Amino acid sequence: MARPVLQVDNLTVEFPTRRGTLRAVDDISFRIDAGEVLGVVGESGAGKSMTGTAVIGLLEPPGRISGGRVQLEGARIDHLPHDQMRRLRGQRIGMIFQDPLTSLNPLYTIGFHLTETIRTHTDRGEAEARARAIELLTEVGIPAPAQRIDQYPHHFSGGMRQRVVIALALCAEPRLVIADEPTTALDVSIQAQIIQLLKRLCREHGTSVLLITHDMGVIAETADRVAVMYAGRIVEVGPVREVVQNAKHPYTEGLMDAIPKIGGRTEDLAQIRGTMPRLSQIPAGCAFHPRCPRAFDRCRQERPELLDAGASRAACWLHAGEPAGAGTGRGGGERG
Amino acid sequence: MSVAERPLLQVRDLAKTFDVSPPLLNRVLQGQPQAFVQAIDNVGFDIPRGTTFSLVGESGSGKSTVARVVVGLYRPTRGSVTFDGTDLASIRGRRQMAPLRRRWAMIFQDPYASLNPRWRVRTIIAEPIRVHGLAAGAAAIRRRVGELLELVGLSAADGEKFPHEFSGGQRQRISIARALASEPEFLVCDEPTSALDVSVQAQILNLMKRLQRELGLTYLFISHDLAVVYHISDYVGVMYLGRLVEWAPAHALFTRPQHPYTRMLLEAIPDLEMSGRARTPVGGEVPSPIQPPDGCHFHPRCPFADGDRCQREVPATLDIAGGGQVRCHAVAERRMPPADTHTRGG
Numbered sequence: 044m045a046r047p048v049l050q051v052d053n054l055t056v057e058f059p060t061r062r063g064t065l066r067a068v069d070d071i072s073f074r075i076d077a078g079e080v081l082g083v084v085g086e087s088g089a090g091k092s093m094t095g096t097a098v099i100g101l102l103e104p105p106g107r108i109s110g111g112r113v114q115l116e117g118a119r120i121d122h123l124p125h126d127q128m129r130r131l132r133g134q135r136i137g138m139i140f141q142d143p144l145t146s147l148n149p150l151y152t153i154g155f156h157l158t159e160t161i162r163t164h165t166d167r168g169e170a171e172a173r174a175r176a177i178e179l180l181t182e183v184g185i186p187a188p189a190q191r192i193d194q195y196p197h198h199f200s201g202g203m204r205q206r207v208v209i210a211l212a213l214c215a216e217p218r219l220v221i222a223d224e225p226t227t228a229l230d231v232s233i234q235a236q237i238i239q240l241l242k243r244l245c246r247e248h249g250t251s252v253l254l255i256t257h258d259m260g261v262i263a264e265t266a267d268r269v270a271v272m273y274a275g276r277i278v279e280v281g282p283v284r285e286v287v288q289n290a291k292h293p294y295t296e297g298l299m300d301a302i303p304k305i306g307g308r309t310e311d312l313a314q315i316r317g318t319m320p321r322l323s324q325i326p327a328g329c330a331f332h333p334r335c336p337r338a339f340d341r342c343r344q345e346r347p348e349l350l351d352a353g354a355s356r357a358a359c360w361l362h363a364g365e366p367a368g369a370g371t372g373r374g375g376g377e378r379g
Numbered sequence: 380m381s382v383a384e385r386p387l388l389q390v391r392d393l394a395k396t397f398d399v400s401p402p403l404l405n406r407v408l409q410g411q412p413q414a415f416v417q418a419i420d421n422v423g424f425d426i427p428r429g430t431t432f433s434l435v436g437e438s439g440s441g442k443s444t445v446a447r448v449v450v451g452l453y454r455p456t457r458g459s460v461t462f463d464g465t466d467l468a469s470i471r472g473r474r475q476m477a478p479l480r481r482r483w484a485m486i487f488q489d490p491y492a493s494l495n496p497r498w499r500v501r502t503i504i505a506e507p508i509r510v511h512g513l514a515a516g517a518a519a520i521r522r523r524v525g526e527l528l529e530l531v532g533l534s535a536a537d538g539e540k541f542p543h544e545f546s547g548g549q550r551q552r553i554s555i556a557r558a559l560a561s562e563p564e565f566l567v568c569d570e571p572t573s574a575l576d577v578s579v580q581a582q583i584l585n586l587m588k589r590l591q592r593e594l595g596l597t598y599l600f601i602s603h604d605l606a607v608v609y610h611i612s613d614y615v616g617v618m619y620l621g622r623l624v625e626w627a628p629a630h631a632l633f634t635r636p637q638h639p640y641t642r643m644l645l646e647a648i649p650d651l652e653m654s655g656r657a658r659t660p661v662g663g664e665v666p667s668p669i670q671p672p673d674g675c676h677f678h679p680r681c682p683f684a685d686g687d688r689c690q691r692e693v694p695a696t697l698d699i700a701g702g703g704q705v706r707c708h709a710v711a712e713r714r715m716p717p718a719d720t721h722t723r724g725g
Contacts, residue, residue, distance in 0.1 A: 086576035087547075200664050230437035231603065233664060235647040257576065260649025287651060301581035303610035304651060305633055311588060312581040312610065318546050 046117050047074040048218050048251040049098065054111035054121075056090070056097050058322075065322040067093045067106065069275040075219065080245065080252040082266030082283065084259060086298075088319050089272040091255045095221050097121075098253065099136055100128040116218060134164040137212030137250075139241075141224035143204035146211065147196040153180075153207055154192035157214060164215035179210040183240060202233035206240065213244060220245065223255045238264055259302055263287050271295045274320055274330040281355025291352035292359045293335045329360070337361060385464060386425035387565055387597045388432075388449065393422040393458035395444055399669065416668050418444040420621040422458075423696075426614070428564075431591065431598040433608040433629075435644070436618035439668050442601045445618075446567045449599060450485050451476070462565070481511045484558035488570035490550035494542040500553055501538030504528070507560040527556040532586060548579035555586065559594070569601045584611055605648055609633055614703075617641045620668055620676040627703025637705040637715070639681045675708065683709040 056068035068090045075081045083091045096102050098113055100123070113121040115135060123131065132138065140146050147156060157176035161167055167175060173192070180188035183206040196204060205225065212220050225241065226234040242265055245252050254266055262269055263283060270280040271292065279292040290296040300313035317334045320326060326333055332342040341360045352362040400406060400413040419441040426432040434442040447453045449460055451467060460467045462479060470476050484507070487493040494503055504524045507513075514520045525535030531552040542550055551571060558566055568587070572580040588611065590596055602608050608615055609629060616626035617640060625638040636642045663680040666672055674691045678684040685708065694706040709715045 086578060202664055230665070231605070232437065232643060232647045235649070236662075238649075258649070259577070260651055263651050264649045298578060299651075301578045302651065303581075303584070303604075303606040305606050305609045305645075305648065311585045314581040314585055315578040318548065318579065 045077060047076050047114075048079075048116060049075040049253065050112075050114040050117075051094075051098065052112045052114075054094070054097060054113065055109050056093050056102065056106060057109040058106045060105075062323065066325075067275055067322060068097060070111070071270075071272075071275075071277045072111075073270055073277065073280060075251045075253060077218075077251060078245070078249045079268065080242075080254055080266045082254045082256065082262035082269040083272060084256060084262050084269060085272035086257060086319055088274075088322070090275040091257075091272050092223055094272070095223050095253060095255050099132055099138060099221055101132075133160060133217070134215045135217050135219065137215070137217040137220040139205075139208050139212050139220060139222040139225045141227050143201065143208045143228075144196065146208045147204060149196055152193050152195055153199070156207070156211060157192070160211055160214040175214075176210075179213065180207070182213075182244065183207070183210045184236075185210075201229055202236065205229060205233075205237055209237075209241060209244065213248065213250070216248060217250060219251045219253065221253045221255070224257070225254075226261055227256070227258070234261070241265065259287065259299065271298070274325050275322070276330060276358060277349065278331065278359070279352075279355055279357040280349065281353075281357075285354045289353065289355075291355050291357035291362065292331075293337050293361070294331050295357075297334075329358070385428075387428045387463055388426040388599070389459075389461040390425070390445070390449065391423045391459045391461070393419055393445065393448060393460065394456045395419045395441075395448055395453055396456045414669055417621050417671070418668070419448070419618075422618075422621075422623045424614075424616055424623065424626055426565075426597055426599060428597055429591070429595050430613040431600055431611055432614045432616065433600040433602060433612040434616045434618055434623075435602055435605060435608050437603065437665050439620070439665055440618040441621040441668075442618050443569055444621075446485070446569050446599060446601050450483060450567050451480070477511075481507075481513075481561045482563050483565040483567065484561060484563040486551075486554050486558050486566060486568045486571045488573050490547055490554050490574065491542075493554055494550060494557075496542055498541075499538065500528075500540055500542065500545075503542070503553065504538070504557045504560050507557060511561050513561065523560075527560055528553075530559065530590070531556045532582075546579070547575050548582055551575065551579075551583050552586065555583075555590070559590070564595070565597045565599070567599045567601075570603070571600075572607060573602070573604070580607070587611065605633075605644060617644065620665065620671045622676060622706065624677065624707065625699075625703065625705040627699055627705075628701075631699070631701055631703060637699055637703075637710050638677075638707050639683050639709065639715070640677050643680075675706075681709075683715060685709070685712075685714070 052072050053070050054068055055070050058065045058067055083094060085091045097108055108121055112119055120131060154176055157179060158172040161172040161175050177188045177192055180192060185191055185203060185206055226237050229237060238261060256262060266283045269283050269286045270277045273294050279286060279295045286295060290299055297315040301315060303312060315334055328344050329342045329347055332338040347358045347360050349356040349358045350362040395418045397416045397418055399416050401411045405411050422445060434445060436442045448455050465479060501524045504527055505520050508520055508523055514523050524538050528535050528537055533552055572583050575583060600611055612629040614626060615629050615632045616623050619640050625641050636645055672679050675689045675694050678689040688708050694708050696704050696706050697711050699705055
């Protein structure tokens with residue numbers, strides 16, 4: 044099997060607080076292959092953004108990786124010194140955040156952002172970098188790039204800014220792009236444009252993507268595989284079609300049913316009772332059991348690991364009857 | 380027309396212009412002209428009693444401005460809003476307004492920003508009761524607040540807590556309880572679920588539908604999410620750069636969209652059924668509302684624009700067979716191909 048671009052094993056992120064240590068990401072494992080788009084979906088507080096920031100080493104103290112490994116193309120990156128990690132970001136991992144304005148400095152022109160990034164990560168000279176910047180702007184669909192390159196971020200609309208951020212992320216031809224809610228701040232018609240752009244560019248450049256979003260629609264359109272997170276854990280992972288249409292975990296099922304769909308019935312929506320637990324009050328056993336319509340005794344006592352469930356894997360005792368598989372989701376029950 | 384048949388809300392030829400001119404000094408010294416934004420332009424619709432009318436559109440389309448004019452937060456530049464037969468422009472002074480004002484309420488998008496963090500929930504909910512004098516004595520008010528909290532799915536004991544002790548969905552329930560405190564007939568809801576997670580959104584939408592059934596409420600619902608709108612609406616209006624380009628009964632709008640912009644919006648919804656349906660990418664972005672295109676505002680992005688009339692002439696309002704209205708030259712001239720049905724599985 045080819046070496047994955049990103050492999051995460053038993054990653055745990057903790058926040059020490061006055062009232063005890065909170066575990067925001069709890070022992071999760073996943074891999075992303077070359078050219079693959081892995082969607083990470085979940086509601087607020089599920090730990091999806093925390094997973095992304097842990098992978099690129101941007102956790103805000105006192106948050107820290109307290110266990111597990113992150114490997115980029117076979118080399119560990121979770122314990123790299125600060126300056127090496129800095130070089131790696133941008134060069135081998137590109138980043139796209141929700142709000143393009145936070146990624147762009149309002150005092151610099153678009154061209155400065157791009158040429159500086161290109162010159163930091165490649166050995167191109169000034170003129171070459173500028174030519175490359177114009178090329179990139181053309182590629183992300185900015186009209187009249189030769190003129191617009193000398194404008195400032197406030198001259199650009201929200202959708203155009205996000206295009207610039209995508210160009211910035213791709214400057215150094217990274218192997219992996221981490222996109223955290225890249226379309227959430229945009230209008231629907233612009234959102235569709237940005238999704239298509241991101242998909243096309245990653246296909247053309249062979250870039251892998253870790254796509255973090257709360258929007259199942261965006262996942263369904265973009266991802267190859269999906270990991271569904273709940274209360275810091277991956278509860279289900281599998282091919283996108285399988286997860287969206289044939290969910291194996293009761294939480295994923297509930298989530299899919301709660302989404303209003305055009306053309307569906309317009310009576311009451313299915314709803315998941317209750318709310319996601321706070322990090323300080325995660326129930327014993329399966330974290331979802333107090334809200335789960337199909338919970339039984341074992342769910343209250345024992346925490347399920349990812350088990351084979353058809354083409355997907357789900358952390359749910361309902362699938363315990365099937366032969367357990369080995370692989371990325373193994374073990375990890377050694378909870379402190 | 381009898382009172383029962385009369386729409387609860389009638390909006391006619393509504394327009395609102397905002398002055399966005401540079402400061403006077405810049406205008407005098409640098410010769411900069413005055414500038415205006417036509418936030419809404421010639422908007423008209425009716426909301427029958429007990430139904431939900433939704434306005435959808437992208438940012439800057441003017442949907443929130445309509446909501447604010449309707450509840451009286453902004454004065455319209457032109458046009459009229461008639462609530463249960465009373466033209467709001469004819470009302471003089473607070474005293475005349477008060478009895479009417481009690482009959483509608485508003486729910487906002489951000490449940491974090493719309494509740495006073497220093498007040499207990501019971502004080503927040505009791506405020507409209509006190510202001511309108513709807514219950515006498517502390518005990519009666521407290522009882523009413525408890526009823527309201529239970530009505531929205533919280534418990535009476537929650538009244539003692541502060542807003543920060545609740546999750547986003549629970550806060551939105553508190554906002555709804557406060558809105559219902561004055562016993563209104565009409566609620567204006569401006570993106571009430573946009574800040575919420577999907578599973579919580581489902582809870583709030585179900586709650587709103589239940590309250591509508593039980594209390595006979597009428598909703599004006601503002602949203603950018605077409606799937607939510609499909610779910611909750613009886614009628615849907617689509618806005619683009621300040622104009623209502625199409626409105627129709629919800630089912631008709633989703634199955635037989637007329638206006639090219641409506642079709643574009645429906646196309647842009649991510650496909651959860653994963654039918655592999657090829658999506659036609661829509662180019663372009665919403666132009667600046669300060670200098671909207673002449674003629675039909677949508678013509679620069681419209682695949683059906685004819686290059687002449689669409690660029691010069693503002694489309695007239697045209698009735699759609701089976702209810703609703705549309706403003707489009709291509710529809711009027713029968714140049715539009717028939718709409719393929721956009722509802723999947725329906």
